[in-house]
Amino acid sequence: xxxxxxxxxxxxxxxxxxxxxxxxxxxxxxxxxxxxxxxxxxxxxxxxxxxxxxxxxxxxxxxxxxxxxxxxxxxxxxxxxxxxxxxxxxxxxxxxxxxxxxxxxxxxxxxxxxxxxxxxxxxxxxxxxxxxxxxxxxxxxxxxxxxxxxxxxxxxxxxxxxxxxxxxxxxxxxxxxxxxxxxxxxxxxxxxxxxxxxxxxxxxxxxxxxxxxxxxxxxxxxxxxxxxxxxxxxxxxxxxxxxxxxxxxxxxxxxxxxxxxx
Amino acid sequence: xxxxxxxxxxxxxxxxxxxxxxxxxxxxxxxxxxxxxxxxxxxxxxxxxxxxxxxxxxxxxxxxxxxxxxxxxxxxxxxxxxxxxxxxxxxxxxxxxxxxxxxxxxxxxxxxxxxxxxxxxxxxxxxxxxxxxxxxxxxxxxxxxxxxxxxxxxxxxxxxxxxxxxxxxxxxxxxxxxxxxxxxxxxxxxxxxxxxxxxxxxxxxxxxxxxxxxxxxxxxxxxxxxxxxxxxxxxxxxxxxxxxxxxxxxxxxxxxxxx
Numbered sequence: 001x002x003x004x005x006x007x008x009x010x011x012x013x014x015x016x017x018x019x020x021x022x023x024x025x026x027x028x029x030x031x032x033x034x035x036x037x038x039x040x041x042x043x044x045x046x047x048x049x050x051x052x053x054x055x056x057x058x059x060x061x062x063x064x065x066x067x068x069x070x071x072x073x074x075x076x077x078x079x080x081x082x083x084x085x086x087x088x089x090x091x092x093x094x095x096x097x098x099x100x101x102x103x104x105x106x107x108x109x110x111x112x113x114x115x116x117x118x119x120x121x122x123x124x125x126x127x128x129x130x131x132x133x134x135x136x137x138x139x140x141x142x143x144x145x146x147x148x149x150x151x152x153x154x155x156x157x158x159x160x161x162x163x164x165x166x167x168x169x170x171x172x173x174x175x176x177x178x179x180x181x182x183x184x185x186x187x188x189x190x191x192x193x194x195x196x197x198x199x200x201x202x203x204x205x206x207x208x209x210x211x212x213x214x215x216x217x218x219x220x221x222x223x224x225x226x227x228x229x230x231x232x233x234x235x236x237x238x239x240x241x242x243x244x245x246x247x248x249x250x251x252x253x254x255x256x257x258x259x260x261x262x
Numbered sequence: 263x264x265x266x267x268x269x270x271x272x273x274x275x276x277x278x279x280x281x282x283x284x285x286x287x288x289x290x291x292x293x294x295x296x297x298x299x300x301x302x303x304x305x306x307x308x309x310x311x312x313x314x315x316x317x318x319x320x321x322x323x324x325x326x327x328x329x330x331x332x333x334x335x336x337x338x339x340x341x342x343x344x345x346x347x348x349x350x351x352x353x354x355x356x357x358x359x360x361x362x363x364x365x366x367x368x369x370x371x372x373x374x375x376x377x378x379x380x381x382x383x384x385x386x387x388x389x390x391x392x393x394x395x396x397x398x399x400x401x402x403x404x405x406x407x408x409x410x411x412x413x414x415x416x417x418x419x420x421x422x423x424x425x426x427x428x429x430x431x432x433x434x435x436x437x438x439x440x441x442x443x444x445x446x447x448x449x450x451x452x453x454x455x456x457x458x459x460x461x462x463x464x465x466x467x468x469x470x471x472x473x474x475x476x477x478x479x480x481x482x483x484x485x486x487x488x489x490x491x492x493x494x495x496x497x498x499x500x501x502x503x504x505x506x507x508x509x510x511x512x513x514x515x516x517x518x519x520x521x
Contacts (some may be wrong), residue, residue: 055419081419088412091436092513102430103420132513243336 002068004188005031005156006218010063011213013048023049025213027063031156034190036182038199041209042250047192048226051160054190055081068155070115076156080149084161086141090133096120096144098127101240103152119151120144122181139170143177150181157182159191163198172230179228196250200224201233208249218249297484300490307487317471324459324467325495326385328452331390339395340440343402344428347436353403360399368393368454372461385467386458388511393454394447401443405436438511445503449496456492468492 009166010027013020023046031037041047052058054065056075065072067079080103083089090099100116105194107115120126123143133141142162149157163171177201182189193199199206208218222242224233233239280300286292287299345355346360368389379385386476409432417431441445459469468488 056419057415075418075421077421079419081416083412083416085412088410089416091413091416091431091434093437093511102417103422105422105426134513158419 003030004031004035004068005190006064006066007054008052008064008066010050010053010060010065012046012053012058013061022213024053024215025062026127026215027209029207029216029219031188031190033068033188034186035204036179036191036202037205037207038203039190039192039207039209040194040196040199040250041214042211043194044208045212046214047194047209048160048260050209051081051158051190051192054156055079055158063103078155080154080157082142082145082149082151082157082159085092086138086145086165087117087133089145090141090148092132092134094132095129096125096131096133096136099133099144100129100148100151103148115151115153116147119147122150122184123147123177137170138258139166142166142174146174146178146181150185150187153185155188156187159189159195162178162191164193164195171198176230177229178202183226196243196246197234200239201228201230202244206242206246208246210252218246219247289303296482298486302483303486303490306483307491310484310487313493317468320466320468321491323383323465324452324455324469325381327386327455327467328390328448331387331394331451331455332444332447334387334391334444335394335398335451336440338391338443339443340402340433340436343399343437343440344406344432346399347406348402348428348432360462364396367459368450369457372458375458376462381462381465381466385462386455386467389458390454394451397446397450398440400438401439401446405439406432409435432444438507438514441503441507441511445500448499448503452492452496452499 007030008028011022011025011152012226013022025048029037032069039047039050053060054072056065056072056079065149070076074159085162091102097113097116097120100119104112104115117126117129120129120183125140125143125147128136128140133144135146142165159178163174166174175198178189178191181187191199191202201224203222206218206220207216207224208220209215210217220242223238224236274486283297284299287294290337292431311321346356371389371392372385375389376387413431413435414427417427422430456469456472459465459467460473461469468491472488473484475481475488481508
């Protein structure tokens with residue numbers, strides 16, 4: 001499989017009034033095309049900084065990010081982001097359909113409309129196009145944000161704690177929705193989360209980060225197969241064993257660190 | 263009183279004022295010769311608006327000057343507000359100037375404007391623009407301060423450039439604030455226009471009608487009718503713009519949900 005994303009020696013230091021703060025340091029990893037990689041780390045470890053540097057929103061202090069071989073310098077053209085806070089990421093003055101069309105500015109009108117319709121159908125919101133985001137429930141709003149990212153047909157989909165602001169039931173639904181659409185559309189996804197179970201349930205691989213400044217502590221393969229189920233998968237031996245391992249790594253109890261690359 | 267027409271709650275204050283005015287005038291609490299009662303002023307008002315070609319011309323002149331001034335004020339203040347609100351260096355450089363100019367009353371500039379622009383409509387439009395600028399400018403500017411950084415980040419992450427963020431995110435976000443500014447500015451622009459007509463004389467408008475009625479013939483019916491009309495127009499414009507705001511910017515009204 002070809003390499004979609006290559007992060008090499010990435011580090012970022014914020015210069016604040018009360019001194020410098022190094023959020024991430026010496027991060028290196030790759031994501032292959034078609035993979036869903038979860039990045040899990042303790043809160044405040046710099047996960048959001050990592051995501052923002054990959055998205056080109058923050059210029060890293062050190063190291064490089066390459067997207068399908070091209071060095072990222074500024075916002076890449078074929079990358080989409082889904083943020084945690086859907087209520088602040090969707091534009092309240094636009095209808096749901098217009099929100100989904102927002103990134104498709106360069107395309108012809110008919111193509112924009114068609115893509116938005118398809119993307120909304122993919123997330124089960126075919127009927128909601130003319131509504132406004134604030135007329136929808138939280139979970140539905142996050143579906144809109146996901147549809148918007150899908151309609152853009154990005155080479156890489158970045159997700160920043162996408163399911164952290166919805167209730168548990170909705171969260172399971174959205175997780176399964178993500179697994180379904182990435183399978184249907186063959187999207188490469190990098191998902192940042194602080195939720196261990198979520199990282200194992202969703203990921204083909206799980207990258208475990210250390211406390212700030214974040215470095216990669218472990219790069220674990222997840223052998224749960226393509227078809228996953230909220231009840232049986234979460235009860236499986238592999239899942240339970242992996243989540244315990246990730247939890248141990250996050251607490252720093254594991255004395256012998258896993259090799260970073262297989 | 264039984265059989266009295268029902269008054270909507272929002273108009274109680276207004277109707278009350280007219281009632282007190284009527285009584286004060288009828289009981290000689292104030293000289294009825296100057297303060298003519300509403301029962302006389304309102305018929306005169308209707309007569310002026312519907313049957314007096316001279317007054318109609320004046321009314322059109324005042325209203326068109328007001329609307330023109332508002333349009334120019336929007337065209338100047340909205341881009342300026344977007345610039346000041348989004349480029350800190352520019353804001354830093356010109357805020358002192360803005361804060362110096364803003365407190366200067368438009369009326370104080372009348373002599374200067376008369377000498378510069380003459381007694382035609384240019385003077386009142388220019389000064390009305392000057393008065394109407396500030397609420398729109400400040401509302402646009404402060405709207406940008408309140409813009410959600412995640413909206414900007416979302417747009418940028420989808421490859422939207424600086425200008426795109428300004429026109430596709432900042433401007434729609436600021437639109438309801440701008441309309442509030444226009445609402446405040448309407449009364450200011452009309453007030454300034456009428457003041458210029460009153461003080462400068464030459465320019466056609468309801469201010470001039472009031473001036474002539476008041477000084478020449480002591481026609482207080484017309485003076486008061488013109489004054490009341492100005493109030494009614496302001497009230498109507500405000501109500502209309504408020505309705506527009508509710509219809510066009512339903513998304514910006516406070517609402518529940520996750521925030």
